Amino acid sequence: MTDKPTKRPxxxxxxxxxxxxxxxxxxxxxxxxxxxxxxxxxQAKANKRMIYHYFGNKEDLFQTVLEEAYVDIRTAExxxxxxxxxxxxxxxxxxxxxxxxxxxxxxxxxxxxxENLHRARHLKKSEVIExxxxxxxxxxxxxxxxxxxxxxxxxxxxxxxxNITIAAIGYYYLTNRFTGSILFQRDLMKDEALEERLAFNIxxxxxxxxxxx
Amino acid sequence: MTDKPTKRPxxxxxxxxxxxxxxxxxxxxxxxxxxxxxxxxxQAKANKRMIYHYFGNKEDLFQTVLEEAYVDIRTAExxxxxxxxxxxxxxxxxxxxxxxxxxxxxxxxxxxxxENLHRARHLKKSEVIExxxxxxxxxxxxxxxxxxxxxxxxxxxxxxxxNITIAAIGYYYLTNRFTGSILFQRDLMKDEALEERLAFNIxxxxxxxxxxx
DNA sequence: CATAGAAGTAACCAGTTAGTGCATTATGTC
DNA sequence: GACATAATGCACTAACTGGTTACTTCTATG
Numbered sequence: 001m002t003d004k005p006t007k008r009p010x011x012x013x014x015x016x017x018x019x020x021x022x023x024x025x026x027x028x029x030x031x032x033x034x035x036x037x038x039x040x041x042x043q044a045k046a047n048k049r050m051i052y053h054y055f056g057n058k059e060d061l062f063q064t065v066l067e068e069a070y071v072d073i074r075t076a077e078x079x080x081x082x083x084x085x086x087x088x089x090x091x092x093x094x095x096x097x098x099x100x101x102x103x104x105x106x107x108x109x110x111x112x113x114x115e116n117l118h119r120a121r122h123l124k125k126s127e128v129i130e131x132x133x134x135x136x137x138x139x140x141x142x143x144x145x146x147x148x149x150x151x152x153x154x155x156x157x158x159x160x161x162x163n164i165t166i167a168a169i170g171y172y173y174l175t176n177r178f179t180g181s182i183l184f185q186r187d188l189m190k191d192e193a194l195e196e197r198l199a200f201n202i203x204x205x206x207x208x209x210x211x212x213x
Numbered sequence: 214m215t216d217k218p219t220k221r222p223x224x225x226x227x228x229x230x231x232x233x234x235x236x237x238x239x240x241x242x243x244x245x246x247x248x249x250x251x252x253x254x255x256q257a258k259a260n261k262r263m264i265y266h267y268f269g270n271k272e273d274l275f276q277t278v279l280e281e282a283y284v285d286i287r288t289a290e291x292x293x294x295x296x297x298x299x300x301x302x303x304x305x306x307x308x309x310x311x312x313x314x315x316x317x318x319x320x321x322x323x324x325x326x327x328e329n330l331h332r333a334r335h336l337k338k339s340e341v342i343e344x345x346x347x348x349x350x351x352x353x354x355x356x357x358x359x360x361x362x363x364x365x366x367x368x369x370x371x372x373x374x375x376n377i378t379i380a381a382i383g384y385y386y387l388t389n390r391f392t393g394s395i396l397f398q399r400d401l402m403k404d405e406a407l408e409e410r411l412a413f414n415i416x417x418x419x420x421x422x423x424x425x426x
Numbered sequence: 427c428a429t430a431g432a433a434g435t436a437a438c439c440a441g442t443t444a445g446t447g448c449a450t451t452a453t454g455t456c
Numbered sequence: 457g458a459c460a461t462a463a464t465g466c467a468c469t470a471a472c473t474g475g476t477t478a479c480t481t482c483t484a485t486g
């Protein structure tokens with residue numbers, strides 16, 4: 001059997017994967033409008049014809065890339081196993097994770113920005129998205145409930161608002177790092193600045209959610 | 214003297230202004246790359262030739278639009294007169310203002326996003342920006358100091374981090390309103406949702422900054 | 427080992443877009 | 457009212473871009 005041939009000159013799956021990876025990079029770098037199909041093809045060491053063969057057209061390719069990106073982050077979040085931690089620690093872990101994920105996957109942010117510029121018209125057509133997002137909101141909702149039960153979290157906090165806030169304080173800092181570094185005349189991306197920001201974010205969320213002691 | 218002729222068939226200033234206004238709209242709608250010079254010209258009831266005559270090229274036009282947008286928001290912020298309010302009220306007013314400004318000037322957000330996609334290469338060349346931003350950071354810094362003095366704010370808060378956070382919790386919600394409304398399966402832009410978010414944001418910032426009582 | 431069909435390629439096309447050359451028209455000034 | 461100068465308009469182009477046509481090459485399978 002030819003289950004795992006180490007080298008296959010013609011490997012549809014591998015080519016698809018290379019195209020997706022190159023597309024993610026190019027879309028993230030230049031947005032949907034600015035991305036060039038030719039460049040994606042070259043970067044993927046594939047032919048432009050392959051892209052249209054496997055993915056239909058530029059927009060469909062973008063949609064696939066975007067869906068993949070969302071599934072990736074939601075999958076990673078599910079692996080956090082917040083249930084096995086005390087509420088405070090779980091919350092801090094979530095804030096830390098969100099920050100780290102954005103930091104290590106800057107394409108995610110740019111893809112989301114691009115999608116919002118286009119009024120989410122690709123995500124609207126997607127079907128997988130709703131499922132994975134609902135699961136995520138429930139996870140945070142469960143954590144909040146548990147914290148309230150144990151008397152460490154304030155009651156009445158909307159999990160959606162909390163989710164948005166946790167994302168916001170990391171996302172904004174990173175997506176606007178270029179203009180921010182100019183406006184505030186300091187390098188927002190140097191190590192100390194990043195550490196300082198993460199600490200500030202944890203403080204912000206804990207103060208928001210935890211009961212004052 | 215012809216000081217204020219109500220109609221001048223040829224009015225350079227008016228044409229320039231119309232071009233800038235149309236450009237702001239088009240750049241905000243489609244980003245720098247997606248914006249079309251022809252559309253700007255038509256929308257401005259001007260000729261494409263005029264754009265190149267007055268602004269050089271597309272990129273320079275974008276830079277002008279962007280600078281104008283930053284000067285506008287910083288000017289509005291200066292008019293808040295936070296010094297005449299008790300610290301807590303002043304802080305709440307700033308959060309409220311930031312939210313309202315983003316809500317009423319959605320182009321500002323999209324322009325900033327576009328500029329960051331391009332790694333702030335236009336803002337880098339700008340000279341007015343630094344001055345107006347420094348003044349703004351100082352304003353918030355002054356407010357923080359005053360609050361600490363009066364014993365209502367916690368000491369040691371970095372005005373830059375606070376600025377970023379106040380901006381973030383409004384900006385993120387609004388820039389990602391399209392994907393957010395799908396992910397969370399609720400209309401993030403209906404009136405009640407907007408009010409709820411503003412209240413949540415005020416709560417977040419007050420809890421972050423004020424001493425627990 | 428023959429062959430069907432999948433994988434891959436190069437050249438091309440039609441539409442679009444930023445930018446320009448040049449002629450024309452209005453305006454203030456003497 | 458003539459003239460210098462600024463404002464405006466039109467038609468054009470050179471480069472680019474998403475998408476396609478027509479073709480070759482490889483590979484699995486009976």
